Amino acid sequence: MGTAVDFYFDFSSPYSYFASTRIESLAKELGREVNWHPILLGPMFKLMGSAPLMQVPLKGAYAEKDFARTAQLFNIPFELPKPFPIASVAAARASLYLLQHRPDTARLLIHRLFKAYYVDGLDISQQDKVLAVAADIGLDGNQLAAVLADDQLKAALKDAVAAALARGVFGAPFIIIDDEPFWGFDRFEHIRMWAALK
């Protein structure tokens, strides 16, 4: 088995959601595990001087169409949530904490958070919504609420974003395999072609 596939995602990115539904089967095809990396696009866009996608003239309208069409073409349940985009920091922190302490539960939480936002329309920018999703899979809401307020966890997410940037990650979803970088759900087929050439 090769090294794990590094999968960087932001809960506020529909293409990250689409990718999250397929990354495990893709990694399995390649005989690899998945390392999940919650990140925040906000600080990255700031560094790059980029505007958030939906605010770019023409591109925003196209993106909205492309989200829906991509979901349809790949049979992924999806409805563009309101509000969109959102600050995904609470969801990212909760995921990071669990990845550090209970990796198997973390994967389940990540899938449930994506579903909560893109299928059930739950505004997961609200911490109480994140806690409700966590409670649904048997996690202790009170304990997680305390964890989310912890400065060490806040710093850990900042460090994770900085570490991602240092590896050249500037968007989401972003996949790195054996140091080879791939940006976007639309690179999944390229990953397969690239792996076949190796």
Place this chain on the structure above:
Amino acid sequence: MGTAVDFYFDFSSPYSYFASTRIESLAKELGREVNWHPILLGPMFKLMGSAPLMQVPLKGAYAEKDFARTAQLFNIPFELPKPFPIASVAAARASLYLLQHRPDTARLLIHRLFKAYYVDGLDISQQDKVLAVAADIGLDGNQLAAVLADDQLKAALKDAVAAALARGVFGAPFIIIDDEPFWGFDRFEHIRMWAALK
């Protein structure tokens, strides 16, 4: 046979070049013709407040890697030219003129200009290089030089860019089929899937 596929491209865009090598076979699969539309990304980026790709931190370096890898994965001859990117206005004007007057020759010229830049490393931002490529396929260089200086042709290209923007075209390559917009060489597979659903 359905309506033609509208194919918008900028000679300065490697993904436009990649797409130009496959758009005719894709259209044929769909039982359609191709309408070629040379455009200029410069005025579009200005309107959208976007920086040119290669100037965006991290994204520029990734793009350079992705150009080379995409070319390799799809078996397309390619070497990132120097200088890159370039002002592609002379090439775009020559293509537009021929599309208006000799469409079959125009297609050949477009393919040759892409090849001149991305395979042979010819700097087609220089008008004399564009004329040399045109002469290679039997066009009259002196006549074309006169045409390229014509205010009517300059205005026609500006109008073409404005018309593209009015249809929501904000990047290249950009494909519109039956009013359905697709942005990027990486949407070719989506086009096939979308057409299969219709």
